[in-house]
């Protein structure tokens with residue numbers, strides 16, 4: 001079997017076909033600029049949480065058309081000339097790549113990643129970059145919604161068994177941690193990324209004993225420092241909770257404290273309230289209640305509205321598969337190409353106005369109100385336009401109804417796109433995961449709650465500068481049949 005972890009061919013065949021066609025026509029070295037953005041927020045949310053950059057950086061660094069890959073291409077496609085395959089052998093990314101940092105709050109229709117490279121290199125990267133960014137951003141956004149409804153509780157990611165295969169499990173666990181989950185059950189994700197791991201036990205442990213009581217006592221004897229007992233194998237209130245109380249009391253006699261019980265079926269509001277009362281009655285107020293069973297942000301929100309007594313949530317399937325919206329539709333679009341040694345902006349026209357691209361190399365700034373430190377709007381300008389950076393008064397206007405406008409001043413323009421690779425050299429030091437998580441938590445504080453609420457959030461303003469807008473209009477008119 002072929003080597004498994006070389007991601008160089010983790011791309012759509014049409015990218016290699018286009019690379020080949022450029023090679024045939026001698027245009028491989030022409031520069032091209034692509035931008036990554038998405039058009040629509042997932043889950044009806046008001047923002048997305050950008051994630052995927054670490055994987056993208058590792059992928060770009062590791063690109064290598066080694067012998068095995070070349071051999072495969074040779075066998076697969078007789079059109080690919082031997083000299084083309086030879087050129088691929090020395091392929092490496094030598095361009096510039098800028099990106100928003102992981103954990104950043106982002107919005108539709110703003111550039112999140114910009115690749116500026118020979119068209120030969122830039123074309124190859126599209127598929128993998130979108131694959132990594134779309135999935136990880138989607139899961140981080142879902143996790144952020146879950147965190148929002150349980151701001152003070154412990155959130156445990158339990159999704160691996162239901163994830164869309166192994167990569168999704170570990171990178172999804174990482175994305176969830178960035179957006180505020182406290183732990184993962186996936187030990188490999190823990191080892192690879194330094195995410196704290198947590199786990200209870202399964203029904204099998206109870207079923208594998210002559211009695212539930214015996215199972216509980218033996219588990220507590222084996223792992224006295226992390227005893228969370230699953231109490232719903234036979235009858236939660238008549239058997240599970242009373243047996244757990246017995247174990248907790250026995251532990252107390254030895255000077256130890258049981259951590260918790262886990263509810264995994266039935267009416268979680270009713271069961272948690274009753275179990276809480278039973279535990280308190282037994283003098284065990286410190287024993288926490290963990291819940292799991294196909295939870296998502298809506299069920300957790302509802303359970304809280306029912307005054308559930310749940311301290312900690314295990315969330316699997318709904319999070320790791322983003323069950324209510326299985327994909328983020330991020331795209332990678334050409335915005336400029338080199339012609340006669342200069343960049344020429346390009347556009348994609350569509351009958352669907354949302355699909356018309358915004359031409360030209362762009363920067364995106366977050367306009368931070370200096371008086372209150374809150375984000376006012378995101379402002380997209382053509383690269384080289386420094387008006388916002390100089391703090392000049394800006395006109396933000398509604399593109400469909402230009403007579404609706406407002407001026408902003410007394411702001412700081414914070415560039416969102418950071419240089420990651422310049423001339424193929426990595427210039428960005430990847431932050432530690434905990435730094436990313438802390439950065440994300442700080443980001444959330446910069447937005448008014450109206451933009452963050454889970455249901456019907458207010459739309460945050462992402463505006464094009466007048467020059468960027470004019471360029472778009474000019475190209476639409478120039479290209480319209």
Ligand SMILES: Nc1ncnc2c1ncn2[C@@H]1O[C@H](COP(=O)(O)OP(=O)(O)OP(=O)(O)O)[C@@H](O)[C@H]1O
Nearest residue numbers: 264265266267268269270292293294295299302303
């Ligand atoms: N009080 C509640 N309010 C709203 N939703 C709840 C409540 N209690 C449980 N749920 C959710 O209802 C859904 C349906 O649970 P379901 O009836 O399938 O579980 P169960 O039959 O009790 O357990 P299982 O089939 O997993 O053994 C689950 O997603 C669960 O999290």
Ligand SMILES: O=P(O)(O)OC[C@H]1O[C@H](OP(=O)(O)OP(=O)(O)O)[C@H](O)[C@@H]1O
Nearest residue numbers: 158264292293294295314315316317318
């Ligand atoms: O429900 P999720 O959010 O996906 O969380 C993970 C689930 O995985 C385990 O169940 P298991 O796989 O044993 O099957 P179950 O569906 O019968 O509980 C655990 O008991 C949770 O219920």
Ligand SMILES: O=C(O)c1cccnc1
Nearest residue numbers: 158185198199200201314
């Ligand atoms: O630790 C747990 O309780 C757990 C882990 C994964 C899936 N379900 C439960």
